[in-house]
Amino acid sequence: MAESTKRAAESATKSSTPAIEIPVGSRVVRVSNPDRVYFPTRGETKLDLVNYYLSVGDGIVNALRERPCMMHRYPTGVAGEKVHQKRLPMGAPPWMETVRVFFPRYKRTADELCVTELAHVIWAVQMSTVEFHPWNSRRADTEKPDEWRIDLDPMPESSFDRVRRVAHVAREVLDELGAVGWPKTSGGSGLHIYVRIRPEHGFEDVRRAAAAFAREVERRVPQDATTTWWRRDRDPAAVFVDYNQNTRDHTIAAAYSVRGNPEGTVSTPIAWEEIDAVNPRDLTIATVPTRFAALGDLHAGIDDAVFDIAPLLEWADRDEREGVALPAAEEAGAEEADR
Numbered sequence: 001m002a003e004s005t006k007r008a009a010e011s012a013t014k015s016s017t018p019a020i021e022i023p024v025g026s027r028v029v030r031v032s033n034p035d036r037v038y039f040p041t042r043g044e045t046k047l048d049l050v051n052y053y054l055s056v057g058d059g060i061v062n063a064l065r066e067r068p069c070m071m072h073r074y075p076t077g078v079a080g081e082k083v084h085q086k087r088l089p090m091g092a093p094p095w096m097e098t099v100r101v102f103f104p105r106y107k108r109t110a111d112e113l114c115v116t117e118l119a120h121v122i123w124a125v126q127m128s129t130v131e132f133h134p135w136n137s138r139r140a141d142t143e144k145p146d147e148w149r150i151d152l153d154p155m156p157e158s159s160f161d162r163v164r165r166v167a168h169v170a171r172e173v174l175d176e177l178g179a180v181g182w183p184k185t186s187g188g189s190g191l192h193i194y195v196r197i198r199p200e201h202g203f204e205d206v207r208r209a210a211a212a213f214a215r216e217v218e219r220r221v222p223q224d225a226t227t228t229w230w231r232r233d234r235d236p237a238a239v240f241v242d243y244n245q246n247t248r249d250h251t252i253a254a255a256y257s258v259r260g261n262p263e264g265t266v267s268t269p270i271a272w273e274e275i276d277a278v279n280p281r282d283l284t285i286a287t288v289p290t291r292f293a294a295l296g297d298l299h300a301g302i303d304d305a306v307f308d309i310a311p312l313l314e315w316a317d318r319d320e321r322e323g324v325a326l327p328a329a330e331e332a333g334a335e336e337a338d339r
Helices: 003-014 046-055 057-064 118-126 160-177 203-220 288-295 309-320
Strands: 019-024 027-029 037-039 068-073 084-087 098-103 106-115 129-134 146-153 182-185 191-197 239-242
Touching: 019 084, 027 046, 027 118, 037 084, 037 098, 037 309, 046 057, 046 068, 046 106, 057 146, 068 106, 106 118, 106 160, 118 129, 129 182, 146 160, 160 191, 160 239, 203 309, 239 288
Parallel strands: none
Antiparallel strands: 019 027, 068 084, 068 129, 098 106, 146 191, 146 239, 182 191
């Protein structure tokens, strides 16, 4: 057993702090082991995580509202085991909400968390959820995405300055299309840009549109951006414009989701004007609450800026006529419904 995992397990065994009750709107959520250390770098606890999500309540609910949501749970803190959980855990109170999704590969269904109020988030945290990974579709029609996700994923030798350059080009293309992009840090080394779209197309069309956009970004900055499918074939210093995050049941951390690392970094909405100065490592559960109190939810207007992906589908058709084939969506791990 790794030393950090062993320490986390010992801490969990020794923890005997009485449970506390947290009022959340009209609900009361019982939080057990509130003093258990979840983030070893600064020592934040489970209660600190609860208080973080309470402090960004409007933002996290806006990011998750009505979406199937996978929970990344860490029962003994982020130094311990990580559990990818699709199904709502047993023992949920009757006021928790779910949405049933079907996994064709296994011919099985799962009732996933479906957040409509902050108490749903806090109960999930009580069940050791650190990260929230929502679908890009909503409960009304889970097969029709209403969110197009642009994931700027730096390869191991890429600098964040290169990510910044690609982000500016992505914004340039979005502006030309008349689309409004809403950037956020990934909580790791990359950036995400979300675009609200009409829920009129299936996942494959949204993925085709996303790939056409990614190829246009690559054409403009081939020295920085890549759409090469296989990781082993990519320039290790490039930024992968990952259109695959629009594949059915592929999820990424929501806006305001904490990430499961020792520093407790947060996937944080930012203004376009911040991209050249932001340091993602500075955005943590210790700093984002003050930022949120001052700025509010920088993604609050996302539902008012809806884009029609028809021009991107025309680009996709053009590329396909010219022989640029879209690789088949990856299957491994995409529809794992066992938990």
